[in-house]
Amino acid sequence: MQKTMFLLLFVFLLFGYSFAGGKASGECAAYFNEGVKAQKGGHMDTAETSYKKTLLVEPAEIDYRKYIANNRGIMYAKQGDLDKAEKAFKEALSIDPQYKAAELNLGLIYEKRRSRCESLEYWSKIFDLDSLKPKNFVIEEEKEIAVKQ
Numbered sequence: 001m002q003k004t005m006f007l008l009l010f011v012f013l014l015f016g017y018s019f020a021g022g023k024a025s026g027e028c029a030a031y032f033n034e035g036v037k038a039q040k041g042g043h044m045d046t047a048e049t050s051y052k053k054t055l056l057v058e059p060a061e062i063d064y065r066k067y068i069a070n071n072r073g074i075m076y077a078k079q080g081d082l083d084k085a086e087k088a089f090k091e092a093l094s095i096d097p098q099y100k101a102a103e104l105n106l107g108l109i110y111e112k113r114r115s116r117c118e119s120l121e122y123w124s125k126i127f128d129l130d131s132l133k134p135k136n137f138v139i140e141e142e143k144e145i146a147v148k149q
Contacts, residue, residue, distance in 0.1 A: 028058040036071065044075050066095040070102045077105070082113050 035050030051068045058064055073088030086109050092102035 025058065025061075028054050028061060028064060031057060032064055032067070035068070039071060039075060044079070047071070047075065062095055066092045066099050066102070069095065070099070070105065073102070073105055073109075077109065082109055085109050086113070 031050050031053040035047045035054065038044075038050060039047035051071065054064050054068060069088050069092035073085045073092065076082070076085035076088055086106065089102045089106040089109060092099055093106065096102075
């Protein structure tokens with residue numbers, strides 16, 4: 001009898017935990033989506049509040065953290081604070097070094113703040129430069145020109 005009660009209690013707790021996680025994830029997505037809508041509408045304070053709520057609900061969710069860092073960088077850039085924008089994009093890349101959106105945005109910030117040369121580091125990660133080379137391209141010498149007599 002005790003084994004059955006223990007098993008039922010375990011199943012109940014396991015089910016409750018997985019249900020809570022699903023609810024938290026839905027709540028997290030709702031807050032994040034509110035933030036994106038507010039940001040697109042130009043309501044930066046509301047967007048920031050929604051992003052903070054997202055991170056309170058799911059502080060360890062890596063994808064939301066990198067998306068929010070990137071979105072904050074965009075907000076800072078639109079407000080003219082390129083220093084904060086650069087830090088936010090770098091934060092997104094520290095979370096996920098392969099995050100293309102943050103690489104692209106950081107390249108744009110570097111091009112505005114620093115130089116095109118420094119932005120190339122990020123552009124080259126985004127664009128596959130090898131695929132842009134002409135196919136079957138061979139460097140040849142000029143052929144001799146026949147002299148008319």
